Amino acid sequence: MHFSKTTEYAIRVLAYLHRHDETSHSVNVLHQELDLPYKYLTKLMTELVKKGLVNASRGREGGLSLARDAHEIYLCDILEAIGESMEHERCILGFEKCDASNPCALHDQWVKPKELIETMLTTTSLASLLQNRETKL
Amino acid sequence: MHFSKTTEYAIRVLAYLHRHDETSHSVNVLHQELDLPYKYLTKLMTELVKKGLVNASRGREGGLSLARDAHEIYLCDILEAIGESMEHERCILGFEKCDASNPCALHDQWVKPKELIETMLTTTSLASLLQNRETKL
DNA sequence: ATAATATACTACAAAAGAGTAGTAATTATA
DNA sequence: TATAATTACTACTCTTTTGTAGTATATTAT
Numbered sequence: 001m002h003f004s005k006t007t008e009y010a011i012r013v014l015a016y017l018h019r020h021d022e023t024s025h026s027v028n029v030l031h032q033e034l035d036l037p038y039k040y041l042t043k044l045m046t047e048l049v050k051k052g053l054v055n056a057s058r059g060r061e062g063g064l065s066l067a068r069d070a071h072e073i074y075l076c077d078i079l080e081a082i083g084e085s086m087e088h089e090r091c092i093l094g095f096e097k098c099d100a101s102n103p104c105a106l107h108d109q110w111v112k113p114k115e116l117i118e119t120m121l122t123t124t125s126l127a128s129l130l131q132n133r134e135t136k137l
Numbered sequence: 138m139h140f141s142k143t144t145e146y147a148i149r150v151l152a153y154l155h156r157h158d159e160t161s162h163s164v165n166v167l168h169q170e171l172d173l174p175y176k177y178l179t180k181l182m183t184e185l186v187k188k189g190l191v192n193a194s195r196g197r198e199g200g201l202s203l204a205r206d207a208h209e210i211y212l213c214d215i216l217e218a219i220g221e222s223m224e225h226e227r228c229i230l231g232f233e234k235c236d237a238s239n240p241c242a243l244h245d246q247w248v249k250p251k252e253l254i255e256t257m258l259t260t261t262s263l264a265s266l267l268q269n270r271e272t273k274l
Numbered sequence: 275a276t277a278a279t280a281t282a283c284t285a286c287a288a289a290a291g292a293g294t295a296g297t298a299a300t301t302a303t304a
Numbered sequence: 305t306a307t308a309a310t311t312a313c314t315a316c317t318c319t320t321t322t323g324t325a326g327t328a329t330a331t332t333a334t
Contacts, residue, residue: 001140006291008230028310039294042313043313046312056311057311059300059309059311060307060310061310062301093140093145094140095273113254117138129243163281164280177322177324195282196281196331197280197333199330
């Protein structure tokens with residue numbers, strides 16, 4: 001009942017890019033600042049670039065920055081970019097088809113937690129993450 | 138954002154044992170009725186026996202049955218038996234220490250979903266699972 | 275006793291997730 | 305133009321989860 005490491009990393013990196021958006025940042029900086037595995041990060045960032053969440057510029061003075069306004073990047077967008085998008089849609093007991101009319105044994109109990117998770121994912125933008133409070137990345 | 142296969146299997150098997158608690162059931166029957174991998178199930182059931190959730194009797198006419206009253210087996214007990222117990226306690230961004238006074242960037246957003254998940258796990262017993270409604274296992 | 279039907283144990287295999295290594299391609303700047 | 309700094313690409317390795325195979329051991333109906 002948790003995000004994948006990859007998802008954790010992606011959220012943290014993107015939030016960092018927003019928090020320090022005066023300039024772009026190299027993978028090496030992100031690696032050091034967030035204490036994430038360097039090579040794994042390069043792979044992840046390449047992916048986020050392909051998915052259009054991040055802009056990359058190569059070469060000296062290059063680096064990474066958000067491709068869109070932080071108000072327009074929601075957690076669900078990040079999950080989607082990583083392919084974990086529909087995870088919270090999935091039946092909690094693993095059935096292919098599971099809905100109110102043909103529910104699994106846990107369906108009813110899962111409805112409300114699932115709703116709140118969905119709300120969190122669809123209403124939390126990178127911009128909304130960093131307001132009012134000092135938080136860890 | 139989901140249970141492990143092992144957890145899914147455990148919940149389904151235990152719920153089945155409760156739903157058909159007139160008698161005991163062999164791994165082979167559980168395998169066929171629930172369409173779960175046979176050998177994997179034997180391993181899982183052995184574990185649930187060790188953890189005291191299930192009684193096993195060997196030999197002809199043997200099989201598996203709940204070791205405790207279904208009203209006294211909660212989802213959190215099942216997770217604990219499998220070692221996935223404290224998963225929902227864990228920080229959503231993976232930090233070791235993360236609480237209200239030293240929160241990660243997602244801490245506040247995660248509070249409510251986490252609460253509902255916790256409620257579900259601690260208040261849903263096997264007995265409460267099967268009331269009022271036809272559901273899949 | 276014997277045969278049949280169970281669980282229990284040991285070891286391995288396959289698949290997915292996480293992480294590493296090396297090198298190619300690109301680009302600002304000296 | 306040479307160099308240093310950077311992302312992109314290819315191909316591994318390691319670890320964890322999931323699943324399989326074979327055998328030993330226990331129980332009971334006949």
